[in-house]
Amino acid sequence: MHTQYWADSYVEKSVTPQKAISHIRSGQMVFIGSGCGEPQKLVQTLAESTSRLNGLEIVRLFGRETASLTAIADKTSDTSINIRSIYLGSAETPRIAKHKRFITPMNMSDVPALFTTRKMPLNVALVQVSPPDDFGWMSLGISVDVTLAAAQSADFVIAQVNPRMPRIMGQSFIHVNDVDAIVHHEEELLAVPPAKFSPEAAITMGKLIARQIEDGSTLQINIDAASHATVQALVDKNDLGIHSQFLTDDVMHLYARGNVNNRKKGFNEGKMVASMAIGSHNLYEFLNDNPAVDFHPSDYVNNPFNIARNNRMVSLNVAQTIDLTGQVSAEASSTTRYAGVSGTPDFVRGARQSPGGKSIIMIFSTTPGEEGHVSNIVPHIGKKAVVVPRGDVHYVVSEYGAVNLFGKSLQERVVAMISLAHPDFREELFEHAKEQGLIGAQRSLGEAEKAVYPVRLEETMTIDGNEVIIRPSKPVDGRRIQEHFYNLAKADIFTRFFHEKTVFGISEVESRSHVDYMQDLALVAVVGEFGFGRVVAIGESMRLKNSNMAEVAFSVSKDYQGKGLGKIFLKKLALSARENGIAGLMATTFPSNTAMIKLFKTLPYKVHTKYEDGDVVLSCRFDELAE
Incomplete structure (x- = not known):
């Protein structure tokens, strides 16, 4: 058997971006590392090489489009490439809507097995890693999620080695011997500024949610505006833990303040567990070689069984639309930033099974429209995708209050959801509920029609x-x-x-x-x-x-x-x-x-x-x- 010292192998595999990308052939399926871990130089080189390629299928979780492969797909009418998105965002946004036929709706916990079982055989994986340590291990850094499974199962793996990629502990490593081509290229990692939010509405929502979070809770925190405001309201909480798909600047700040110490999680105690980081360069520096942080793939982090093993697990997820019976749609918008089928059902179900756990769905009561604001609480979901079925929905919070739908009849759910709606839409929603037979004809909103909960x-x-x-x-x-x-x-x-x-x-x-x-x-x-x-x-x-x-x-x-x-x-x-x-x-x-x-x-x-x-x-x- 031929063996070779990993450092010698590293030198032999080091090539230019163009040479690495030249291994990609027409008709292949190519995975691109996700989120802020996107290997920008490799993607740019691939975009410049598409003139020689046909029938290429790009598989990605979600991307920042640093080099617009989507624009190339539009220009070539999908003959050159098409984009298969296992996407955390909305098929309603203009850029994605054009290619929504290629969106693959899946729970995040199921995606790694899609690759490793070869149900979706990947020919090439483009990933970004840290430089190797003394033993030849390179960290996938801020993007482990489904990227590790792609790197382990693809026929040909191209790794962009970036000295700025943090080395993050946990199940985040691939070895030099397990990649096929190495491209050295230092570049700034993609960063995302904190979510912008309407101060009054989001802060009110955050305070309402903070009242439901006990000391010693384990949190899943999303990257939307409502979650950002909620984290800011947790500064008086103690002994919090983190088990979340994402790590953000907000989590870093809670840890720095001492609110998060992970001592009472009951599972992975002492560790913040996640699969991806989205935030600032300060966050990435904080994560580097931090023994308090473990990154694992999505089939571990998003596994409802693992989620439920945490004490007092609280999932915080944002909805774009909820109907009067509690069905949740979670498309992306300017206030939610990223949402979708993705990890939401995993965490909703896992949190509900946790000892003392809670699932909380957050929703802004309205969204700005062309002719004033539009209600996000609606009579029925319509054509939107139902991300969380009504039977799985427990706590719902808007800036107008908090309710618990678990065990409630349809009539009780209607009254609860209308109390969360903007006052301008309550009477209309109430009449729709009567028309649908969801509430008794004799019932009335009375003075609650315009009430704002104090x-x-x-x-x-x-x-x-x-x-x-x-x-x-x-x-x-x-x-x-x-x-x-x-x-x-x-x-x-x-x-x-x-x-x-x-x-x-x-x-x-x-x-x-x-x-x-x-x-x-x-x-x-x-x-x-x-x-x-x-x-x-x-x-x-x-x-x-x-x-x-x-x-x-x-x-x-x-x-x-x-x-x-x-x-x-x-x-x-x-x-x-x-x-x-x-x-x-x-x-x-x-x-x-x-x-x-x-x-x-x-x-x-x-x-x-x-x-x-x-x-x-x-x-x-x-x-x-x-x-």
Whole structure:
């Protein structure tokens, strides 16, 4: 058997770009290294050589088009080359739409086996690597994903050796003996600036999502604008871990701050695990020889079984469109940057199976259109590809709120999704839902049609060892508020409603859940998992029609009475009323309800007391401070 020292082999295989590309023949299938790891010099040389080639098929995950092979395909009507994209972007964008017939929709976890089993036999692979170490191993650096499988299975491998490619730990290496041609060419790696986003909408969304992420969670973070804003909202979290398709500058910053330490992942502890890096040159320098980072191929990183092995796995993925029943389409846009079938289903399903895991779909409520904004929450998906089926969708967040669709009926899903829509489109969506039979004909949006959820009023506290979330009510709370009333003791019902009451109809409940948060506001105290918690208290503020005053009322479940919830409710209701131009508060109660009378007098305003028909009427104005 003939053997050769790898360094001698390295010298023999070193050729010019033109010589390396000359090995490509007409009719072959050629893989190009993906993302920011694209071997730009090799691609440029290939583009310059296409005049001698016919029937060439280019296979790529997604590319930055540094040398436009797509333009050549357009010019030659696909006779010279065609582009097969296992693409993370949209078939709707003009550049890709022309060639959407060649898009190969696949889950990322399945792509490496497509190459290694030779179901898609690759003739040539063009990859970019770091210089070899002392043992002849070269790192694929920032693009391992499906590139490693392509390099391992292609008949002929051309490696562009770039000293600027970082050497990244993990399963990222190929040996000099396993490549066929080596091209030395130093060039700047492709860099991507941070995603741009609408500050108000994205920051609000990020804060809502951050509330759902616990300390010790393991995160999958995408490269879209909503994810960027979410990461910025995680600066107060501790012991976070990373298991993600991408590593970005945002992740680097969280690690540098100490928010990410990977100590509580339960799987690959101490390591940030990913398959690709997309970001700045600072990020690439951070990754070089960093023992805290392991890159693996997509069939490892995106494998739902491996994803589920992480503790409290949280997947963060962006949608372009979601219909009223929860079906998700995820094409690319200016605000999402990259999306698609790709890794989203893998992480959605893996996160759901993780101990304490959560799948979160993010969506901007609108997209700018030719004639104003267009709703991204729609009656039905239509011709768009469904990336995540409705049965797999759990948490959905827009800048207007957060909901949990798991276990919800179609009618409950409709109400939830409409609450996330832009106020300009809610009534139209509601009517479409009625036409489709997705919601009862008697139902109404009421004051919720134009409501904007006031996140600032949310507060979390611990009572008797249980986490209690105090927040404004949402349209999805109707059934839980109804259950709260039905479970009140008879005496508490009489104190709250001034008469014996055994029926709490849907219209009455909706007056508390479908509020505008300005004229009328209901606060609820919820115990239990988000989307399934029990309402244990309600505080209501209703603006009176004949005066600029708001009437307040409270009901608290027996096991949470005397815990201070009423005082917190009253303080928040007074704050909101003042902010919305209401002059003061009033309350009507029985003289025997000393707790309510005492509670009202905790306000820092002068309290007036009078008696009407045997009841006590308490009132205060915000411009009259207590002495």
